[in-house]
Amino acid sequence: MHVTLRQLKVFQAVARHLNYSKAAEVLFLTQPAVSMQIKQLEDNCGMPLFEQIGKRIYLTDAGKEFEHYCRIINAQLDELDTVFEELKGVERGHLHLSVASTANPFCTHLLAEFRKRVPHLTVSLDVTNRKGLIRQLEYNETELVVMGQPPDGLDVDAEPFMENPLVVIAPPDHRLARERSIPLERLQDEPFVVREQSSGTRISMERFFDDAGIRLQASIEMRSNEALQQAVQAGLGLGIVSRHTLELELETHRLVILDVERFPIMRQWYLVHRTGKYLTPIARAFREFMLNEANKLWKLPA
Amino acid sequence: MHVTLRQLKVFQAVARHLNYSKAAEVLFLTQPAVSMQIKQLEDNCGMPLFEQIGKRIYLTDAGKEFEHYCRIINAQLDELDTVFEELKGVERGHLHLSVASTANPFCTHLLAEFRKRVPHLTVSLDVTNRKGLIRQLEYNETELVVMGQPPDGLDVDAEPFMENPLVVIAPPDHRLARERSIPLERLQDEPFVVREQSSGTRISMERFFDDAGIRLQASIEMRSNEALQQAVQAGLGLGIVSRHTLELELETHRLVILDVERFPIMRQWYLVHRTGKYLTPIARAFREFMLNEANKLWKLPA
DNA sequence: ATAAACTATAAGCAAATACTTATGATATAA
DNA sequence: TTATATCATAAGTATTTGCTTATAGTTTAT
Numbered sequence: 001m002h003v004t005l006r007q008l009k010v011f012q013a014v015a016r017h018l019n020y021s022k023a024a025e026v027l028f029l030t031q032p033a034v035s036m037q038i039k040q041l042e043d044n045c046g047m048p049l050f051e052q053i054g055k056r057i058y059l060t061d062a063g064k065e066f067e068h069y070c071r072i073i074n075a076q077l078d079e080l081d082t083v084f085e086e087l088k089g090v091e092r093g094h095l096h097l098s099v100a101s102t103a104n105p106f107c108t109h110l111l112a113e114f115r116k117r118v119p120h121l122t123v124s125l126d127v128t129n130r131k132g133l134i135r136q137l138e139y140n141e142t143e144l145v146v147m148g149q150p151p152d153g154l155d156v157d158a159e160p161f162m163e164n165p166l167v168v169i170a171p172p173d174h175r176l177a178r179e180r181s182i183p184l185e186r187l188q189d190e191p192f193v194v195r196e197q198s199s200g201t202r203i204s205m206e207r208f209f210d211d212a213g214i215r216l217q218a219s220i221e222m223r224s225n226e227a228l229q230q231a232v233q234a235g236l237g238l239g240i241v242s243r244h245t246l247e248l249e250l251e252t253h254r255l256v257i258l259d260v261e262r263f264p265i266m267r268q269w270y271l272v273h274r275t276g277k278y279l280t281p282i283a284r285a286f287r288e289f290m291l292n293e294a295n296k297l298w299k300l301p302a
Numbered sequence: 303m304h305v306t307l308r309q310l311k312v313f314q315a316v317a318r319h320l321n322y323s324k325a326a327e328v329l330f331l332t333q334p335a336v337s338m339q340i341k342q343l344e345d346n347c348g349m350p351l352f353e354q355i356g357k358r359i360y361l362t363d364a365g366k367e368f369e370h371y372c373r374i375i376n377a378q379l380d381e382l383d384t385v386f387e388e389l390k391g392v393e394r395g396h397l398h399l400s401v402a403s404t405a406n407p408f409c410t411h412l413l414a415e416f417r418k419r420v421p422h423l424t425v426s427l428d429v430t431n432r433k434g435l436i437r438q439l440e441y442n443e444t445e446l447v448v449m450g451q452p453p454d455g456l457d458v459d460a461e462p463f464m465e466n467p468l469v470v471i472a473p474p475d476h477r478l479a480r481e482r483s484i485p486l487e488r489l490q491d492e493p494f495v496v497r498e499q500s501s502g503t504r505i506s507m508e509r510f511f512d513d514a515g516i517r518l519q520a521s522i523e524m525r526s527n528e529a530l531q532q533a534v535q536a537g538l539g540l541g542i543v544s545r546h547t548l549e550l551e552l553e554t555h556r557l558v559i560l561d562v563e564r565f566p567i568m569r570q571w572y573l574v575h576r577t578g579k580y581l582t583p584i585a586r587a588f589r590e591f592m593l594n595e596a597n598k599l600w601k602l603p604a
Numbered sequence: 605a606t607a608a609a610c611t612a613t614a615a616g617c618a619a620a621t622a623c624t625t626a627t628g629a630t631a632t633a634a
Numbered sequence: 635t636t637a638t639a640t641c642a643t644a645a646g647t648a649t650t651t652g653c654t655t656a657t658a659g660t661t662t663a664t
Contacts, residue, residue, distance in 0.1 A: 001383050051580045054631050058442045062389050069382040073375055080371040087364050140360045278353045356661050
């Protein structure tokens with residue numbers, strides 16, 4: 001079958017009025033135009049959809065069937081229309097966001113804030129490590145990424161939007177815990193728990209100590225930030241983490257921040273998306289929100 | 303929105319292969335043709351449905367939505383297709399039939415026969431009086447009608463297909479019940495129970511007696527055949543009915559047929575439909591069946 | 605650095621589309 | 635019978651559609 005949407009339109013007008021001339025009028029056409037469209041439609045269908053008896057026309061059984069499917073198809077097209085309208089607007093929509101596990105706490109908080117402004121927002125939030133984030137960018141599986149270190153090999157737009165202080169942590173009973181202005185060199189003697197090779201914190205940290213000409217003893221490697229903190233608590237060594245992930249552990253005195261010289265290492269959080277990617281209005285709105293408001297809405301205690 | 307079905311087709315090919323060139327190949331087109339169709343579609347939608355990042359293309363969120371609706375619409379069109387195929391065939395289908403109340407017994411029987419040949423047949427059978435039948439023909443509310451007397455004022459095709467003998471009935475204890483070859487004139491003295499003015503039997507009967515130069519005493523007028531027979535049984539008068547409606551009453555000796563001269567009045571049953579009406583394959587098949595087989599399948603006892 | 609794999613864009617064209625006007629045919633209503 | 639209301643058909647046409655070929659611009663792979 002090769003019905004056209006035009007034919008559907010004309011058919012519906014005729015079916016409603018059961019009168020070609022009236023339908024023509026409604027469609028701003030002449031009557032023969034309607035006749036022809038219906039004729040072609042009936043040819044396509046292989047049977048009459050209307051029958052004329054005397055002056056009147058009637059829907060045939062086939063015509064009634066056709067009308068039914070017309071309605072459905074039109075309803076779907078209308079629905080599609082409204083779905084698109086909504087996609088264009090910012091009132092509702094869906095946001096695909098992936099964040100570094102280190103960024104999770106404040107991202108969740110900020111997302112909750114954003115949600116107040118976009119009431120019907122739904123979100124897919126993926127929390128993963130740097131490697132996972134890069135893979136997602138590569139395969140275009142996410143719209144926006146929050147990470148501490150934009151990838152190198154990939155063509156992305158990365159915008160810093162908030163400070164990301166990296167601090168040295170220790171268990172409260174560590175012998176350095178009470179000292180002030182600990183010289184950097186003192187850390188050389190300490191064992192360290194570190195994140196995996198590809199992690200953003202690890203990269204930042206290595207770069208920092210390389211520049212300072214210091215070699216650390218990396219005792220243990222951990223694949224997640226939580227695991228690292230647990231290991232530090234357990235006394236397996238010192239750790240370097242984003243200050244943003246420590247709130248709870250500091251309050252409950254499970255960890256302390258060491259007052260090391262030249263710390264914190266001040267880095268930035270970045271909002272990243274692939275160059276050339278089409279951002280939905282929601283994604284754009286969230287991006288703007290983060291760039292402008294994150295600093296006001298997420299303050300670390302001094 | 304002004305999407306075309308062509309655009310849907312092309313879109314689906316691209317969405318399936320996520321590759322314009324491949325889609326073009328599948329559609330027996332060149333790649334620019336596909337590019338253009340998609341571009342136009344995206345213009346119609348007001349947003350990109352695909353996005354290209356590097357060599358690869360991906361569906362946007364809008365694209366995924368669109369794909370969803372594509373599927374539904376296509377499914378509906380396919381379904382429509384099969385519905386029409388079935389309407390064209392005779393394997394299944396629906397028949398709108400209206401019959402004179404007098405014709406009901408044998409019509410029901412023949413319909414049951416016909417149904418054996420068309421297993422998935424469904425039927426709307428309307429049993430009504432002549433006036434009702436004519437109204438239905440007039441308003442095109444039925445496909446085929448079985449009646450004893452085609453209407454005058456209406457343009458119909460009427461085909462006789464079976465004899466319709468009208469006989470005179472009486473209660474078994476009537477004084478004429480035992481007589482043979484009763485002269486027509488004897489009926490003038492008898493009270494008669496008759497059908498309503500417009501009924502086929504009434505018309506046939508009046509014409510017959512007019513021609514014979516005989517005036518009957520019409521005592522009572524009944525609006526249905528059953529009511530008439532009951533009235534005759536009750537001794538309100540003689541009646542004239544179609545022989546076809548009497549089987550049960552004769553067997554149980556509730557009524558007898560009088561052996562009147564020149565009786566039975568031999569009339570015909572007609573299959574009637576409005577001139578120019580499109581008959582579905584089912585209706586055509588039923589018509590053929592009745593014209594050819596009714597006489598073999600419904601035999602009155604001699 | 606080059607080649608290979610993609611899509612985008614431009615120009616041009618044949619065919620189909622979707623009308624219009626004019627006219628004819630038919631059925632109901634006056 | 636005549637007028638009126640309806641749909642069908644024919645002929646003609648401007649526009650749109652849907653391509654094609656040719657070419658250019660990217661990005662990735664070698």
